[in-house]
Amino acid sequence: MSTLSIGMLYGGATLVVMFAGMPIAFALGAVATIFMIVFMPHASVDTITQNVYEEMASITLLSIPLFILKGAAIGRSRAGQDLYGALHAWMHRIPGGLGIANVFACALFAAMAGSSPATCSAIGSAGIPEMRKRGYSGGFAAGIIAAGGTLGILLPPSITMILYAVAAEQSLGRLFLAAIGPALLLVALFAGYAMVKFQSEFRRAKALYESKGIHSELLRPDELSLRDKFVLLPRVLPFVILLTGVMVALYGGYATPSETAGLGAMLALILIALIYQVWSPRELSPILTATLRESTMLMLIIGMSLLYSYVMSYLHISQSTAQWIVSLELSRWVLLTAILLMVVVLGFFLPPVSIILMTAPIILPPLKAANFDLIWFGVIMTIVMEMGLIHPPVGLNLFVIKNIAPDISLKDVIWGVMPFVVLMIIAVILLCVFPSISTWLSDAVMGPATR
Amino acid sequence: MTHGLDAVETATAAAPDADAAGVFHRVFRSLNSLIVIVSSIALVVASCVLTYSVVTRYFLHLSTDWQDELSVFLIVGAVFMSSAAVQANRGHVAIEAIVALLPPGANRVRQRLVDVASFLFCAFFAWKSWTLLEEAWVENYHSSSTWAPPLWIPYSLMTAGMVLLSVQLLLQVAAPGERRGPA
Secondary structure, eight states: OOOOHHHHHHHHHHHHHHHHHHHHHHHHHHHHHHHHHHHSSSHHHTTTTHHHHHHHHOHHHTTTHHHHHHHHHHHHHHHHHHHHHHHHHHHEEEEEHHHHHHHHHHHHHHHHHOOHHHHHHHHHHHHHHHHHHHTTTTTHHHHHHHHHHHGGGGGSHHHHHHHHHHHTTTTHHHHHHHHHHHHHHHHHHHHHHHHHHHHHHHHHHHHHHHHHOOOOOGGGGGOOOOHHHHHHHHHHHHHHHHHHHHHHHHHTTSOOOHHHHHHHHHHHHHHHHHHHOOOOOHHHHHHHHHHHHHHHHHHHHHHHHHHHHHHHHHHHHHHHHHHHHHHTTTOOOHHHHHHHHHHHHHHSSSSSHHHHHHHHHHHHHHHHHHOOHHHHHHHHEEEEEEETTTTTTHHHHHHHHHHTTTTTTTHHHHHHHHHHHHHHHHHHHHHOTTTHHHHHHHHHOOOOOOO | OOOOOOOOOOOOOOOOOSSSSHHHHHHHHHHHHHHHHHHHHHHHHHHHHHHHHHHHHHHHHOOOSHHHHHHHHHHHHHHHHHHHHHHHOOOOOOOTTTTSSSSSSHHHHHHHHHHHHHHHHHHHHHHHHHHHHHHHHHHBBBBBSSSSOHHHHHHHHHHHHHHHHHHHHHHHEEEEEETOOOO
């Protein structure tokens, strides 16, 4: 059988079992196993489990559960509300300051927790009611939180990036650094939009008040004393210290990325014990169970995705597809656009982890041939996958928001989020035009990359 | 990050089963709960080991050789061993886009087929894990690091985990509809 027909069969079979609703991990594993039995030598079927084990038994991959543990510990404490409260107290004088405080709180929290849905629910559960109480429209409030939450997979330590580094054989430290500039760009865009949108809502409320005398909370000035500001500060500091401590450990050369995960998880558990008195087995148990649940689900998908791409590469499916793409001789930007569109479509169905592991062997060689920097592409791909979290049909963050604020209609949530999707597209375009937004920091810290 | 499952909730209370088969279900559930506790501890221990590694290297200038590998064993073990408990709540994510469009009757049939297929795959994987474990034990395989721990340790955890997962799937095939906790 030709590689083309095997490839078509492989893809077709995968689609069928996945859409039948078979758990992604088992679906990938089963398809890979069947193709091993049919098309590969017997010996390879015998070593299937060894293959999965050896692929998974890397400490870089296995740091993922520890990053999840750190995120769960932070996410389930009151840290989110406190962080949010403090930022609000310090920023309320800026027009739209409350919205901006929410964006910043999301970014900081995401950097600590590393998870988009966790960020949405932690910051959103305090931020959305507060914004609405202050007269922000439901859609606007929801949009800020949904979009702010996506920063989680861009800011280090991001699980998506760990997998990309493994799949693309790139330096994880460099990738983390390369994501910081773009993350700040997104924060700036989001905050800028929040300010502009606030002013337009404010003007409308003012006009309404002047013409019809309808009062809006938006018009009421916010009064917070200096005391309020300082009371909240100490509660946030330890987490900021945790965040910077972990970064220093990583980039100061004291710890490997995986050791950072262990260190971060440990510190997070100690901090929530000290600050929020969360230390009894009864209180820790939900944190640990949730961590285990998510880690197990994710690691099995990762292990089976690795087996899936191993089979794909053994049968030359990935190489042939990659060669075929190269042979099309598309212009660089057409190639990039086509690949990103494919990532968007795959994002409708698959979690980012599977997208990365399954497509990397196919899309990375053509991108490399077209002279794209793979670190830079990792950042772009991550932003594009983040977008999948806030637009239909999947838009996980939208559902998290819907859970926190059930009275905002899904339609309002979606329309509130759309401007942020546009901002993210703008960020991607900016990154394409000025790649140094992403690469300057990694080059500055780790020396120019060998490209 | 993950589509998912930031796991907003955890264990669901199960309805007590009165009949004989129920006894097995109950025992299996208790076993799963126990494994979840042990696996949770394993994760925390792995964090401690890695932290210890940073501290000893930086402050005591000791070389670190066994820490990474021990953490790998702990985490791999935790992941495989708890996979049955996750399956018990249908926590292994699937694509549900089309599933939602099916009429309930067809959906039950589909769920059954999917469970059978998942069971067959996991049972095959468990069997191959077992042969790998046997080989590693008989041939006395060790990992290639300087610490060189025997490989039957992680292999046995992988095997046991996959066997438990297969049993869990078989239970779900036998009693469809039972224990649909939040995924």
